[in-house]
Amino acid sequence: xxQAITIQPITRIEGHASIKIWLDDAGNYQDxxxxxxxxxxxxxxxxxxxxxxLPDIVCRICGICPWMHxxxxxxxxDRCFGVVPPPxxxxxxxxxxxxxxxxxxxxxxxFLAAPDFVIGPDADYAVxxxxxxxxxxxxxxxxxxxxxxxVKMILDKFSRKTIHPIAGVPGGFCKPMLEEERQDILAKMRxxxxxxxxxxxxxxxxxxxxxxxxxxTLGVITTGFxxxxxxAGAHNLYDGKxxxxxxxxxxxxxxVQDYADYLGEHVEPWSYGKFPYARKWNEGFALxxxxxxxxxxxxxxxxxxxxxxxxxPRAQAELEEFRALFGRPAQATLLYHYARxxxxxxxxxxxxxxxxxxxxxxxxVRAPVEPRAGRGVGCVEAPRGTLIHDYxxxxxxxxxxxxxxxxxxHNLGPMNLSVKQAARALxxxxxxxxxxxxxxxxxxxxxDP
Amino acid sequence: MGVRVASExxxxxxxxxxxxxxxxxxxxxxxxxxxxxxLPALVDSKYFGQLGDQKHLSLPExxxxxxxxxxxxxxxxxxxxxxxxxxxxxxxxGTCATHGGIPSLANSWTPAEMMERVYSTExxxxxxxxxxxxxxxxxxxxxxxxxxxxxxxxxPGCPPHPDQVFNALVALVKGQPLNLxxxxxxxxxxxxxxxxxxxKQVRRFLQAPHYQAADEPLNxxxxxxxxxxxxxxxxxxxxxxxxxxxxRCISARVPCRxxxxxxxxxxxxxxxxxxxxxxxxxDIKSIPNRPLLLRFxxxxxxxxxxxxxxxxx
Numbered sequence: 001x002x003q004a005i006t007i008q009p010i011t012r013i014e015g016h017a018s019i020k021i022w023l024d025d026a027g028n029y030q031d032x033x034x035x036x037x038x039x040x041x042x043x044x045x046x047x048x049x050x051x052x053x054l055p056d057i058v059c060r061i062c063g064i065c066p067w068m069h070x071x072x073x074x075x076x077x078d079r080c081f082g083v084v085p086p087p088x089x090x091x092x093x094x095x096x097x098x099x100x101x102x103x104x105x106x107x108x109x110x111f112l113a114a115p116d117f118v119i120g121p122d123a124d125y126a127v128x129x130x131x132x133x134x135x136x137x138x139x140x141x142x143x144x145x146x147x148x149x150x151v152k153m154i155l156d157k158f159s160r161k162t163i164h165p166i167a168g169v170p171g172g173f174c175k176p177m178l179e180e181e182r183q184d185i186l187a188k189m190r191x192x193x194x195x196x197x198x199x200x201x202x203x204x205x206x207x208x209x210x211x212x213x214x215x216x217t218l219g220v221i222t223t224g225f226x227x228x229x230x231x232a233g234a235h236n237l238y239d240g241k242x243x244x245x246x247x248x249x250x251x252x253x254x255x256v257q258d259y260a261d262y263l264g265e266h267v268e269p270w271s272y273g274k275f276p277y278a279r280k281w282n283e284g285f286a287l288x289x290x291x292x293x294x295x296x297x298x299x300x301x302x303x304x305x306x307x308x309x310x311x312x313p314r315a316q317a318e319l320e321e322f323r324a325l326f327g328r329p330a331q332a333t334l335l336y337h338y339a340r341x342x343x344x345x346x347x348x349x350x351x352x353x354x355x356x357x358x359x360x361x362x363x364x365v366r367a368p369v370e371p372r373a374g375r376g377v378g379c380v381e382a383p384r385g386t387l388i389h390d391y392x393x394x395x396x397x398x399x400x401x402x403x404x405x406x407x408x409x410h411n412l413g414p415m416n417l418s419v420k421q422a423a424r425a426l427x428x429x430x431x432x433x434x435x436x437x438x439x440x441x442x443x444x445x446x447x448d449p
Numbered sequence: 450m451g452v453r454v455a456s457e458x459x460x461x462x463x464x465x466x467x468x469x470x471x472x473x474x475x476x477x478x479x480x481x482x483x484x485x486x487x488l489p490a491l492v493d494s495k496y497f498g499q500l501g502d503q504k505h506l507s508l509p510e511x512x513x514x515x516x517x518x519x520x521x522x523x524x525x526x527x528x529x530x531x532x533x534x535x536x537x538x539x540x541x542x543g544t545c546a547t548h549g550g551i552p553s554l555a556n557s558w559t560p561a562e563m564m565e566r567v568y569s570t571e572x573x574x575x576x577x578x579x580x581x582x583x584x585x586x587x588x589x590x591x592x593x594x595x596x597x598x599x600x601x602x603x604x605p606g607c608p609p610h611p612d613q614v615f616n617a618l619v620a621l622v623k624g625q626p627l628n629l630x631x632x633x634x635x636x637x638x639x640x641x642x643x644x645x646x647x648x649k650q651v652r653r654f655l656q657a658p659h660y661q662a663a664d665e666p667l668n669x670x671x672x673x674x675x676x677x678x679x680x681x682x683x684x685x686x687x688x689x690x691x692x693x694x695x696x697r698c699i700s701a702r703v704p705c706r707x708x709x710x711x712x713x714x715x716x717x718x719x720x721x722x723x724x725x726x727x728x729x730x731x732d733i734k735s736i737p738n739r740p741l742l743l744r745f746x747x748x749x750x751x752x753x754x755x756x757x758x759x760x761x762x
Binding site: 003005006007008009011012013014015016018020021033035036037038039040041043044045046047048049050052053056057060061062063064066107111112125128129130131134141142145146148149152153156159160161163164166167169170171174175176178259260263264265266267268269270271272274276279285363366368369370371390396397398401403405432433434437438441 | 477555557654701
């Protein structure tokens with residue numbers, strides 16, 4: 001191999017990863033890899049800890065989606081201890097999770113992804129960022145910063161701590177919602193819904209049409225998908241059954257307590273991150289761009305692909321429009337951005353639904369819990385995919401073992417495939433430019449890792 | 450040309466960077482006076498050149514360097530050393546950087562023990578060898594940043610409140626002294642303390658603390674530690690509530706877990722808490738897991754591989 005290129009760190013993503021590309025003597029693509037560089041060992045160091053403390057420990061897996069870990073963990077501990085939270089406890093948890101989704105998607109679309117589309121993939125790296133957007137379009141940037149802040153501060157004000165939340169507790173939620181809080185949040189979420197509708201229209205008018213060629217080609221691979229649906233098959237972020245879909249659209253639905261029968265994790269010598277794959281398909285695991293094995297994808301595009309419909313009206317209308325254009329399941333990787341904005345509409349509509357439910361202000365939000373030996377799997381849809389926390393406890397309620405499948409990791413295999421595909425298509429005869437390397441990163445960024 | 454700012458995240462979760470963004474519109478003010486020359490979460494500056502063809506890791510020069518996360522592997526160490534070389538001033542941002550943070554709970558085990566579990570879980574296909582190609586080797590322990598490089602300013606918090614980050618950046622830009630919290634969470638907590646020593650045991654947080662009504666002000670609720678909950682307020686640095694001061698978790702009627710680290714930088718939250726409990730006549734055997742008192746500050750050799758075996762149950 002005559003040349004190796006290292007893109008490190010991959011930027012405008014949320015974790016630690018790098019890309020290595022090898023070129024042959026003619027300067028053409030030979031191979032590429034995404035290395036996941038970080039290993040912190042949560043599955044080990046939670047051992048021996050009182051289970052009720054885990055929701056406040058494991059949220060530190062991710063500072064961008066701490067609510068997701070916090071709530072999946074609470075659900076797992078509920079099950080270990082055999083407690084069912086009162087309805088308002090669950091509703092407050094779902095409300096926080098849904099609003100956190102609404103905030104997360106604004107952050108990703110405008111702060112992380114948009115520079116590639118608004119400033120342009122070939123622009124100088126010094127301006128291809130949110131600061132560049134702020135200078136090029138100060139009015140939009142100010143509105144974006146304000147709206148994201150508005151959503152974030154709803155969580156912060158009500159739950160008291162939103163980066164590394166403490167408000168979810170085994171058995172329910174730490175405090176009830178007052179009527180004036182409900183009204184305040186409801187008014188704000190209606191504003192955010194308006195902004196979500198503006199955002200998807202803005203993207204459909206000004207962004208996606210310009211990049212249609214890229215959408216059809218960049219990082220495109222063919223895989224299965226995973227996501228959560230409710231009993232009727234509608235998209236759900238908080239609870240339901242897991243749907244694992246093959247590329248041909250056929251699927252299995254299963255209870256998350258049985259996840260280990262369906263999913264496995266493969267280890268590669270060049271990545272600390274493990275690679276989840278569909279064990280159930282009995283085809284093993286292979287990162288072969290043209291013939292992948294066991295590979296499915298998670299996160300926004302996956303969720304809207306596996307769902308029969310969206311559970312709220314405006315999001316459903318958007319899904320119908322999307323499906324008319326791209327079919328089901330849609331495979332083009334950059335469509336993750338489009339799907340993200342459909343989910344943004346859903347998250348706002350769903351938050352409003354929950355806030356309009358009179359039960360949300362019920363003061364009975366927390367059932368007392370008793371430590372005991374047990375096992376529980378807790379799951380929610382994190383922005384980056386189906387998040388699974390599986391714990392076992394001893395008779396004192398201390399953790400004896402934990403197994404975690406984190407949302408992002410479902411897409412570690414697919415990101416590798418998309419990078420291989422993009423590098424193979426874009427690098428020819430030793431021609432490597434910053435624009436080409438950034439386009440290869442865009443194939444990763446779509447997954448919002 | 451404004452103040453040049455470089456920012457790096459090491460053994461971290463990106464919560465500190467999100468806390469920077471959570472300054473809201475103040476962020477736009479900061480961007481008026483600061484040039485961000487390196488910040489992987491938002492800006493595309495690369496270690497090995499923009500074409501990825503350089504041999505050695507290199508960062509741009511900056512006036513202020515923010516480092517979040519502890520130092521867990523050789524890449525973290527290399528980046529920290531390069532930051533020190535290129536930045537006039539280093540701020541350890543967040544409790545992972547100042548004291549190891551939650552990931553330093555791993556210091557109760559060796560890297561081999563940690564790998565053994567991670568690569569043998571119920572769903573994992575056990576590999577022939579642990580990952581070692583193109584990934585940075587782990588160091589023996591998760592270190593606070595000042596165990597490896599000189600740190601000029603400590604800004605603990607998990608994450609630091611956006612007000613604190615903003616105030617620190619403004620002070621640096623204006624060349625004013627930093628006004629960092631020096632009190633304990635207890636010192637800033639409005640709950641009612643009676644100080645009578647009737648409590649003999651601490652209990653786990655398995656049910657809600659006692660308070661009258663959902664809208665009861667915090668200054669009418671009895672101190673959570675006096676209610677028997679293991680609240681780390683006495684041994685934890687204040688400041689989590691930002692300019693509003695009131696401790697965040699306690700205002701949600703949840704005990705403090707100690708996320709801003711010890712009150713004094715070199716304090717020991719475990720020993721200080723055991724002392725505080727014992728001197729009030731509380732049986733320290735009632736604590737379910739002692740290393741958990743160091744859950745945010747296990748670096749600086751406070752948690753070590755033998756300790757978890759001696760844990761009380």
